[in-house]
Amino acid sequence: MTRRTQIAKRMREPWLLSKLMRVAEVLILAAAVIALWSVLRPGPISLTLFMVAAQGLIIVVVALYVLVTLIRFKRRHGVSRVHFAAGETVFQQGDAGDFLYIITHGEVAVIREEPEQGPKMIAKLGPGDYFGEMALVHHAPRSATVRTMTSVDAVMIERLDFTTLYTYLPDLQRNVDEVILKRQTSS
Amino acid sequence: MRAPWAIIASVIVPAATHVAAETAGLSIKEPFKGRGSFVDWAEWTTATLAILIVLIVLFTLLFGRRQSNPLHINFLRFVGLCALPVFLLTVGTFANFEGSKRVEFCHSCHTAMDLYVDDMRDPASNTLAALHYKNRYIHEEQCYHCHADYGVNGAIGAKVRGLTHLYYWVKNSATAQGKAQIQLYGYYDNKLCLHCHAGGHAFLSVNDHLDFQNDLMETDAATGAPGMSCLACHEPAHLSLQDKRSAQKESP
Numbered sequence: 001m002t003r004r005t006q007i008a009k010r011m012r013e014p015w016l017l018s019k020l021m022r023v024a025e026v027l028i029l030a031a032a033v034i035a036l037w038s039v040l041r042p043g044p045i046s047l048t049l050f051m052v053a054a055q056g057l058i059i060v061v062v063a064l065y066v067l068v069t070l071i072r073f074k075r076r077h078g079v080s081r082v083h084f085a086a087g088e089t090v091f092q093q094g095d096a097g098d099f100l101y102i103i104t105h106g107e108v109a110v111i112r113e114e115p116e117q118g119p120k121m122i123a124k125l126g127p128g129d130y131f132g133e134m135a136l137v138h139h140a141p142r143s144a145t146v147r148t149m150t151s152v153d154a155v156m157i158e159r160l161d162f163t164t165l166y167t168y169l170p171d172l173q174r175n176v177d178e179v180i181l182k183r184q185t186s187s
Numbered sequence: 188m189r190a191p192w193a194i195i196a197s198v199i200v201p202a203a204t205h206v207a208a209e210t211a212g213l214s215i216k217e218p219f220k221g222r223g224s225f226v227d228w229a230e231w232t233t234a235t236l237a238i239l240i241v242l243i244v245l246f247t248l249l250f251g252r253r254q255s256n257p258l259h260i261n262f263l264r265f266v267g268l269c270a271l272p273v274f275l276l277t278v279g280t281f282a283n284f285e286g287s288k289r290v291e292f293c294h295s296c297h298t299a300m301d302l303y304v305d306d307m308r309d310p311a312s313n314t315l316a317a318l319h320y321k322n323r324y325i326h327e328e329q330c331y332h333c334h335a336d337y338g339v340n341g342a343i344g345a346k347v348r349g350l351t352h353l354y355y356w357v358k359n360s361a362t363a364q365g366k367a368q369i370q371l372y373g374y375y376d377n378k379l380c381l382h383c384h385a386g387g388h389a390f391l392s393v394n395d396h397l398d399f400q401n402d403l404m405e406t407d408a409a410t411g412a413p414g415m416s417c418l419a420c421h422e423p424a425h426l427s428l429q430d431k432r433s434a435q436k437e438s439p
Contacts, residue, residue: 024268025244031272032244035279036237039230042286043295044353050283058272065268096258 017068024064031057082156090132090146097135097142099156103127106152111145123183124149133176134183136162226289229282236275243267287349288331296356298365303330306426315424324383333379333424348372368428374412375424377403381417395420 031054038050082101084090090101093113103125110123110131122144125131135142136159157165166173244267251260286292294304307316307329316333319325325332335345352363361367381403384390391397402414418424 021264021268022248025248025264028240028268028272029244032237032240032275035233035275036241038279038283039233039237039286042283042289042292044292044349044356047283047287047292048350048353050279055276055280058276062269062272062276065264069265 017072020064020068024061024068027057027064028061030054031061078161079155079157082154084148084152084154086148086150086152088148088152090148090152091142093142093145095142097132097140098159100130100132100136100159100162101146101154101156102130104153104155106148106150106154108146108148108152111147112143113145119145122186130179133162134180137166137176137180226282226285229278230286233275233279233282236271236278240267240271240275243271284346287346288328288335290328290330293330296352296363299352299356299363299369302365302428302431303425306431312426314426315418315421336376336379337382365428374410375416375418376406376411377413377417 034046034049034054034057038046038054081104084106086106090108093111105127107124107126108131109121110125111119112122113119131146132142134140166176243263247260247263247267251264290304290307294300303316306312306314307320309317310321316329319333320329331345335342356363362369396403399415403417405414406412407414423430
């Protein structure tokens with residue numbers, strides 16, 4: 001994986017943030033167990049542990065949660081560039097829809113996975129095409145898997161921003177609806 | 188998503204039933220025990236919150252990545268990592284602070300406190316602690332009522348001293364082991380007695396109380412010693428270690 005891809009991956013899935021969230025989850029487990037112990041077995045040690053350790057952990061966890069959520073919120077808004085290496089999966093069929101992608105360079109394959117039939121390539125998209133709109137418009141899981149055929153550069157737009165554009169720009173809305181209809185008919 | 192809610196319900200319902208059963212019961216010997224005081228409810232709420240947090244966080248840790256809809260997981264994370272912990276912090280602090288006033292809490296340092304708590308609960312004993320306990324002059328938190336000065340500073344002072352007791356307990360000192368007599372930090376403040384007794388008919392009907400009222404009320408500014416201690420006439424407050432040893436020698 002190239003450094004550019006690594007950076008791009010971190011842009012899409014904030015590795016550090018998800019790890020911080022995991023740390024917060026483990027810390028709060030410890031705090032909850034201490035709190036439970038302190039009321040079920042009250043005593044000087046459990047009291048001191050609650051007052052020092054559990055309270056400290058809870059304050060740290062809540063602060064961490066608020067910080068991570070704020071950063072995520074800030075990151076998840078707006079338009080950003082992203083790069084994928086050849087053969088990478090952009091998203092899987094059934095994933096939650098969070099971004100719309102507009103290809104600026106490279107090609108991707110749209111693959112539908114039907115039960116009992118296996119994966120089937122239903123479209124090939126290139127520069128200027130966009131994908132991921134169906135899940136955002138219909139508030140549904142991804143209807144297909146998208147995998148890169150070459151290295152791909154794209155612009156990704158977050159769900160809320162796309163919804164704003166889609167709602168207030170009638171021409172864009174018409175275009176997206178036509179594309180969705182065409183894709184649904186062809187598949 | 189149904190399984191975790193079923194698990195949560197299976198924990199909450201028995202807990203709530205247990206609380207209801209506890210509070211509904213009436214004991215003639217201990218009529219106020221478990222009668223739904225604020226501390227009881229705070230303790231049960233703390234326990235329930237802690238269990239809920241554990242269940243929610245375990246769910247997000249184990250199944251968070253497999254969920255197709257991140258909104259559910261984000262909501263559960265908000266509940267498990269932010270909303271419930273804030274409640275746990277406040278309710279748990281209240282429960283722990285108030286719970287530490289109970290006799291059972293003081294008695295949790297068994298070796299050090301057995302002497303005093305056993306004597307206090309002994310109906311045959313005539314120490315001040317036992318008299319107050321068996322006549323229900325103090326309904327609950329008997330240790331705390333007589334050993335924490337009134338006002339915020341007094342309460343905080345008692346808590347800070349409690350931490351030093353923890354130090355002695357962990358250090359396994361002779362007093363913590365019950366081998367040496369525990370001594371007061373300073374003079375016993377008459378205000379702790381007068382707070383309840385002064386002004387009462389029984390108290391005022393004793394002429395000595397009126398004759399020595401100035402001595403009882405005044406305190407030496409330098410040493411903190413009262414002009415005359417209540418304990419000068421109303422000894423002993425507790426059984427001493429020496430008394431206990433001699434009683435043990437005398438008993439066959």
